[in-house]
Structure formats: C-alpha cells, structure tokens
Amino acid sequence: SEEKKEKILYDLAELNTYLSSGTIKGINVFGRAISLFENGGYLIIDDLENHFNHEIVSTLIRFFTDKIVNPHGATLIFSTHYSELLEHIERNDCIYIVENKDRITITPLNKRMQRNDENKVQSFKSGLIGNTAPSYEAYIQLKKSIIKKVETKP
Structure with missing residues (x-):
C-alpha cells in the first residue's frame, strides 16, 4: 500500500478539502471546550446537532455536566431542534x-x-x-x- 504524504496547510480555508464539516466543527468545539474546562466560561452553539452525530453531541453534554471533567463550572449554552x-x-x-x-x-x-x-x-x-x-x-x-x-x- 502506498504511504500518504503529510499535508501542511497554510490557509485554514484549505481544511474543507481534506476534512468533513463535522470533523472541522468537532476540532473547533472540543478545543474550545477543553480550554473552558481549564478556566471556566461559556460556550454558545446554535443548532448543536448540526454536523454532529448523536453520540458526539451526547459526549459533549456529558463532559459539561461532569464535575471531574469540568471542575470550574464551564457552561454550555445551545439551541437544538x-x-x-x-x-x-x-x-x-x-x-x-x-x-x-x-x-x-x-x-x-x-x-x-x-x-x-x-x-x-x-x-x-x-x-x-x-x-x-x-x-x-x-x-x-x-x-x-x-x-x-x-x-x-x-
């Protein structure tokens, strides 16, 4: 099998070429959540379920409600249908x-x-x-x- 070469991107807009919208949203949302778990704060997401499957959304909500993962009381504010x-x-x-x-x-x-x-x-x-x-x-x-x-x- 042929090895894939490592890609180096110089523009964030290029991510759409290589990653799904769900993966991009996941990197962004979970990265911000981790930062909030360290210090506290608010994460606001409109239509939380967009581009995410049910298990990813469930995991995110569980992380925010878990006092061990979220010791500083970060708050997730979201809308959903x-x-x-x-x-x-x-x-x-x-x-x-x-x-x-x-x-x-x-x-x-x-x-x-x-x-x-x-x-x-x-x-x-x-x-x-x-x-x-x-x-x-x-x-x-x-x-x-x-x-x-x-x-x-x-």
Whole structure:
C-alpha cells in the first residue's frame, strides 16, 4: 500500500478539502471546550446537532455536566431542534423553551414540568410542553402547494 504524504496547510480555508464539516466543527468545539474546562466560561452553539452525530453531541453534554471533567463550572449554552438531547440533562431549571406565538417567549422548563424525573422527550413529542414543530395543517398546505406547482409546470 502506498504511504500518504503529510499535508501542511497554510490557509485554514484549505481544511474543507481534506476534512468533513463535522470533523472541522468537532476540532473547533472540543478545543474550545477543553480550554473552558481549564478556566471556566461559556460556550454558545446554535443548532448543536448540526454536523454532529448523536453520540458526539451526547459526549459533549456529558463532559459539561461532569464535575471531574469540568471542575470550574464551564457552561454550555445551545439551541437544538432535537428533543432527544434533553435526556442528557438532569435538571429542568437548565432548559428553556423558546416559542414564537405572536411574540417570542422564553420559559424555563421547570415552569411546565415540576419533576426532574419526568420523561422530557416524551413530553415534547406528545405536545404536553408545547408544540415547537410546524402544525399538521401547515404541512398539508405546503404539500398541496408543491403538488400544484409541479402539476402546472409545462
């Protein structure tokens, strides 16, 4: 087998040629997290699950909640569209629900769920906590609109 030559990059933009977007994001996020574990601080990530598989996201959340890995109390602040990630967070007062109903509201989860041992994922999926997904009616309207557009194309 042919040995691969070591690559030396002089421009960070070249990383996209050799590494996946998930690997690049992983290097960046975990590098910053390690720095925060040493000193404390905040890491803010929008759509945490983008470019990461579930296990990588779970690992990152577990690192932030582990007092041995994170002795200085670094804080991970993230948004997500996947309620399944809530299974990794024990306390309801650490989770906030953002909704847009005529105006944007932010509600601590512990105002809607009193007990930490309740199944957060099932509560979201059943709509008990609030419907954060588009409505079925909106889905049907979009589907009909697409079908009409496709059918009328010459």
